[in-house]
Amino acid sequence: MRVIVDVMSGDNAPGEMLKGAVEAAAELNASFILVGNEQEINTLAVENGYDLRRFDIIHTDTVLTMEDDPLSVVRAKKDSSMGIGLRLLSEGRGDAFVSAGNTGALFTGASLIVRRIRGVRRAAIGTLLPTTTPCLLLDSGANVSVSPEDLTEFAVMGTAYMKKVGGVEDPTVGLLNNGVEEHKGTPLQIEANVLLGQTPGIHYVGNVEGNAAAFGACQVLVTDGFTGNIFLKSGEGIGKLLLHAIKDAFLKNAVTKLSALLVRRSMAELKRTFDPAEHGGAPFLGISKPVIKAHGSSDARAFKNAIFAAVAYAESDVIYDIATATEQHRNALNELQNAPQRDEKTEDTTAKEKQEGTT
Amino acid sequence: MRVIVDVMSGDNAPGEMLKGAVEAAAELNASFILVGNEQEINTLAVENGYDLRRFDIIHTDTVLTMEDDPLSVVRAKKDSSMGIGLRLLSEGRGDAFVSAGNTGALFTGASLIVRRIRGVRRAAIGTLLPTTTPCLLLDSGANVSVSPEDLTEFAVMGTAYMKKVGGVEDPTVGLLNNGVEEHKGTPLQIEANVLLGQTPGIHYVGNVEGNAAAFGACQVLVTDGFTGNIFLKSGEGIGKLLLHAIKDAFLKNAVTKLSALLVRRSMAELKRTFDPAEHGGAPFLGISKPVIKAHGSSDARAFKNAIFAAVAYAESDVIYDIATATEQHRNALNELQNAPQRDEKTEDTTAKEKQEGTT
Numbered sequence: 197m198r199v200i201v202d203v204m205s206g207d208n209a210p211g212e213m214l215k216g217a218v219e220a221a222a223e224l225n226a227s228f229i230l231v232g233n234e235q236e237i238n239t240l241a242v243e244n245g246y247d248l249r250r251f252d253i254i255h256t257d258t259v260l261t262m263e264d265d266p267l268s269v270v271r272a273k274k275d276s277s278m279g280i281g282l283r284l285l286s287e288g289r290g291d292a293f294v295s296a297g298n299t300g301a302l303f304t305g306a307s308l309i310v311r312r313i314r315g316v317r318r319a320a321i322g323t324l325l326p327t328t329t330p331c332l333l334l335d336s337g338a339n340v341s342v343s344p345e346d347l348t349e350f351a352v353m354g355t356a357y358m359k360k361v362g363g364v365e366d367p368t369v370g371l372l373n374n375g376v377e378e379h380k381g382t383p384l385q386i387e388a389n390v391l392l393g394q395t396p397g398i399h400y401v402g403n404v405e406g407n408a409a410a411f412g413a414c415q416v417l418v419t420d421g422f423t424g425n426i427f428l429k430s431g432e433g434i435g436k437l438l439l440h441a442i443k444d445a446f447l448k449n450a451v452t453k454l455s456a457l458l459v460r461r462s463m464a465e466l467k468r469t470f471d472p473a474e475h476g477g478a479p480f481l482g483i484s485k486p487v488i489k490a491h492g493s494s495d496a497r498a499f500k501n502a503i504f505a506a507v508a509y510a511e512s513d514v515i516y517d518i519a520t521a522t523e524q525h526r527n528a529l530n531e532l533q534n535a536p537q538r539d540e541k542t543e544d545t546t547a548k549e550k551q552e553g554t555t
Numbered sequence: 556m557r558v559i560v561d562v563m564s565g566d567n568a569p570g571e572m573l574k575g576a577v578e579a580a581a582e583l584n585a586s587f588i589l590v591g592n593e594q595e596i597n598t599l600a601v602e603n604g605y606d607l608r609r610f611d612i613i614h615t616d617t618v619l620t621m622e623d624d625p626l627s628v629v630r631a632k633k634d635s636s637m638g639i640g641l642r643l644l645s646e647g648r649g650d651a652f653v654s655a656g657n658t659g660a661l662f663t664g665a666s667l668i669v670r671r672i673r674g675v676r677r678a679a680i681g682t683l684l685p686t687t688t689p690c691l692l693l694d695s696g697a698n699v700s701v702s703p704e705d706l707t708e709f710a711v712m713g714t715a716y717m718k719k720v721g722g723v724e725d726p727t728v729g730l731l732n733n734g735v736e737e738h739k740g741t742p743l744q745i746e747a748n749v750l751l752g753q754t755p756g757i758h759y760v761g762n763v764e765g766n767a768a769a770f771g772a773c774q775v776l777v778t779d780g781f782t783g784n785i786f787l788k789s790g791e792g793i794g795k796l797l798l799h800a801i802k803d804a805f806l807k808n809a810v811t812k813l814s815a816l817l818v819r820r821s822m823a824e825l826k827r828t829f830d831p832a833e834h835g836g837a838p839f840l841g842i843s844k845p846v847i848k849a850h851g852s853s854d855a856r857a858f859k860n861a862i863f864a865a866v867a868y869a870e871s872d873v874i875y876d877i878a879t880a881t882e883q884h885r886n887a888l889n890e891l892q893n894a895p896q897r898d899e900k901t902e903d904t905t906a907k908e909k910q911e912g913t914t
Contacts, residue, residue, distance in 0.1 A: 326796075327796065328796070337733060340733070340740065340741055341741055372785065374696060374699070374780070374781050374784035374785060374788075375784075381699065381781065382699055382700055382781055385781075405788050406784070406785045406786075406787070406788025406789040406791070406792055407788040407789070407791045407792035407795070408792070409789070409792060410789075410792030410793055410795065410796045411792065411795075411796070421733070422733050422740065422741055422744075422782075423781075423782065423785055425733035425734075425764075425765070426731065426733060426765045426782055426785055426786050426789075427765075427785050427786075427789045428765070428789075429733075429764050429765025429766040430765040430766070430768070430769075430785075430786045430787075430789040430790045430793075431789045431790060431792065431793035432765070432766045432793075433765055433766035433767070433768060433769030433770065433790070434769055434789075434790035434791075434793050434794050435793050435794075435797060436766070436769065436770075437685075437686065437687065437769045437770070438794060438797050438798070439797070442801065
């Protein structure tokens with residue numbers, strides 16, 4: 197196992213990225229390629245007493261920032277730590293790539309440099325939600341607009357991932373919607389709900405509302421990237437707001453401060469449960485090799501967890517499962533759409549629902 | 556002030572609705588029309604010792620349920636407590652109407668029976684968010700699909716509401732989006748962002764991400780009803796999940812239980828802050844008379860708060876302000892769209908952005 201690590205991207209790069217990689221290396225049976233500024237890396241190693249003998253370093257001066265255009269990863273910034281890391285992965289110089297950089301650029305680079313699995317329509321970003329039972333949300337923000345067929349492919353990829361990496365035997369799949377009834381949603385959700393119900397190889401449970409998703413309504417939650425982003429960010433905002441409010445409640449006076457002392461271990465656990473850093477990185481499902489996005493604000497611990505996630509992803513060989521499942525899914529979809537009887541029915545329903553959905 | 560109350564709709568109707576109305580009446584200088592089953596109301600009054608002398612009762616046997624089609628409020632269920640209440644309001648028999656019933660039906664009935672303010676394109680449901688500074692989200696779920704022009708009208712209506720009812724001098728307006736940059740979002744958000752920036756009479760601050768909304772990024776947050784629903788429900792789900800987790804943390808052992816005892820007052824306050832019941836009902840902005848939706852799961856306290864909200868809405872005369880502001884807005888919009896120079900530019904940009912948005 198050989199992990200390629202972008203040490204220059206992220207709010208806390210390169211210090212926390214390097215620290216996370218060193219800590220991961222101490223616990224993993226893997227070797228590492230660090231992509232970044234060699235001098236900075238060596239200086240940090242000396243300052244902190246890191247032993248870098250298990251690390252290869254590929255030097256670059258260029259860093260792709262959060263402000264850079266996503267396409268710059270294959271153009272002006274193709275020699276950035278992110279661009280080089282993706283190239284190394286595509287050339288087979290490593291088994292997985294981890295970066296805490298610009299999500300749009302990493303996704304664009306993964307699609308254009310590493311490339312999608314042959315035949316996959318769209319790759320998607322998966323996010324494991326901090327819900328009562330594990331639930332993978334996809335797409336978390338890569339594809340602003342998608343088709344109903346794309347959503348069925350997301351469902352198939354998410355199912356394969358949760359089976360192999362999540363250890364869930366028969367993952368349930370839900371469609372994020374503004375109600376559980378069949379007529380709910382925009383034309384996209386109305387059509388996707390029908391199509392998902394006809395998709396073989398997944399355990400579809402229907403439309404799932406945003407509040408039910410937190411309580412185990414499904415284990416794979418599919419949506420377009422725009423809605424996925426709003427869903428994630430809203431939960432993040434309210435979660436942060438509540439945790440702040442709790443802290444304030446504890447700091448109110450001497451008695452509540454004592455109380456805080458008594459409950460501090462439980463609260464630390466709670467905070468960890470809702471901390472995205474604990475859940476490792478977000479896999480890019482549909483890309484032909486493991487690319488993992490660590491949170492932009494990752495500290496060493498979060499980045500270490502993302503490296504763990506990358507290794508688990510690569511070792512599981514789930515990409516082979518995704519390739520197989522999506523190929524079967526394409527064949528099923530073709531059959532469904534070429535069956536003359538069903539075709540007629542689908543077109544009819546679609547036109548009618550489109551009208552209803554926009555009124 | 557005369558408030559029309561639907562006592563038969565809601566998960567806890569009629570018991571909690573009647574109790575809420577009786578409690579509101581004790582604190583308000585207002586008279587009430589209760590619409591519902593007269594015998595049930597009288598039985599409850601006797602059982603609980605309510606004095607109903609300040610209440611007129613309009614009897615009906617029919618109740619519109621959560622499962623009923625929204626249009627049934629003007630068809631099969633037009634003689635439901637909701638249908639009758641809306642008719643009484645439209646006939647001027649009262650100054651405001653409150654119901655905890657089927658949101659879709661109440662919105663449809665408000666639009667078709669009470670009717671929109673003349674010239675208003677679409678009414679919208681406003682929800683006051685439990686954020687650090689008050690923020691009104693609209694639309695919260697009435698209009699699944701909207702146009703960029705609709706969103707500017709929501710902004711104008713929300714601004715008028717927050718000025719008059721919220722007491723905010725110069726409310727800031729944000730567009731809910733998956734990033735702050737101009738190119739972010741679907742074609743709807745990209746176009747709306749440009750148009751909102753050109754809309755006079757509002758203080759537009761640009762795109763607002765879902766997590767920033769919780770921390771005072773704006774005081775009026777506009778979006779389509781589908782996204783608004785996902786945003787609200789996601790926050791609700793995560794909020795509930797966290798509050799459960801906190802409870803569990805406190806119940807862990809004797810020490811944490813002691814701690815819970817010490818901090819219970821602060822925690823109760825916290826729970827209240829995040830309880831939708833505390834924030835009263837949701838106003839239907841753009842309807843020509845005050846219609847307030849109470850939460851479907853309202854208890855007496857929540858329903859009482861919704862009645863308070865209805866009275867405040869009616870007394871503020873904000874509907875006059877909304878009528879004036881939306882008329883000025885329509886004129887400005889017409890001017891903007893008929894100005895040949897700007898028109899060309901807008902078309903150009905739109906086409907270009909549409910392409911980018913869907914890739």
